[in-house]
Amino acid sequence: MSSHVRVDYYPKTKHRPESETKVSVVGETICKCPSTPINIQAITSGVVAKIPVVLAELTVSANISSTIKLPEYACEIKNSKKRVKVTQCLLLDDTGMLFIKGFIRKDIQYSTLTDSINGGFYGGLRHFTADVPFSCTTDVIFNGISPAPILVNTSSEFAYSIKQNLFGQEFGTKDKLLSSDKTEYNQISTEFFNDLPxxxxxxxxxxxxxxxxxxxxxxxxxxxxxxxxFNIVEEKIVLDLKIKILQNRQVAIGSSGFKDGYK
Structure with a gap:
């Protein structure tokens, strides 16, 4: 069973109708639902699976300097919430070079100074959101496993031989032109779709x-x-990003040791 609790409160106001000043709080107690475990089915014989494997795990440090201009004058920074957004993290194959690009989204809360009275001062509380960009490159040491070798596309041309009669004073009646046919173009091409880390x-x-x-x-x-x-803030930031570099690879998985095919 579940129970509901409802509390209504009507604050006294002079200028607003009752429908606009009603405050309502609804509470509910959620009861526990029963659950029953079931057998988990799984392949227990050896299989080959294509799964992400860790190529490297590293910490990248970026030093950032930026200048932010607030939309109005402030007297104090109250808080600054930050969220890191990475827009590019690309490993350039055969070079071991990692390219990183992104930005830090900052929500700056600050107070304004309107006026002073009786030895104190007053103002408002504002916030301003800005994106601070960053980009860098770094060499990667593959402390997991090296990336899979790149398979390069291939293209080969081939031709068929032909035999043609020759005409002219310098050719005999039994002379023949033995060559490839220039009126056709034949090719064998292979395209590989490598898995990008x-x-x-x-x-x-x-x-x-x-x-x-x-x-x-x-x-x-x-x-x-x-x-x-003030309305201009200069920032000095040291950003440390912990990153895993992965790649989808075919991995042989041995038997789990169960006697039956499924459990």
Whole structure:
């Protein structure tokens, strides 16, 4: 069984109708549902599977410097939430070079300074979202397994021989032209579809220093000894990305040791 609890509250207001000021909270208790385990079926004989294998696991460090201009003057940075977005992580085959590109999405929360009164000051709380780009390359040491060899497309031309009669004063009646046929073109081509290595992002570690540049005293009713206003922030960021490089490969999987074909 489940139970419901409903609480309605009507705050007193002078300028709003009752339908706009109603506050409602609904609670529900969810009961436990029974479950029963079932047998797991699996192949127990040796098989060949195509699965991702780890080529390398590494930490890439990127040093980033950026300047952000806020849409209005602020007096203090309250918080700065960050999310790392990787848009490119490409391993160039036969070189061991990894190309990385992305950006850090920053949501900056800051307070504004409107005015001062009675020894204090007041303002508003704002936020601004900006994308800080980064890109770099790094050499990869394959501490897992080396990438599969690249299979190169091939193309070969072949021809058939022909025998033709010759006409002219310098040729005898029994002379023949033995050559390939120039009126046809024959070719054998093979195209390979190699599996491109790809990246998984494991973690991102950020150390940053944000510093205001164009600080100045605000025009307030009462002067304050500490507060400044600014709208340009310079950032110094050290970004450490932990990355796995994988590739789909055919892997032989031995028997699991079960007696039956399925369990």
């Amino acid at each position: 790809y990246c998984d992002l494991v973690s991102a570690h950020i150390v940053e220093l944000d510093e205001a540049l164009n600080t100045s005293f605000p025009q307030l009713n009462e002067k304050t000894f500490e507060e400044r206003k």
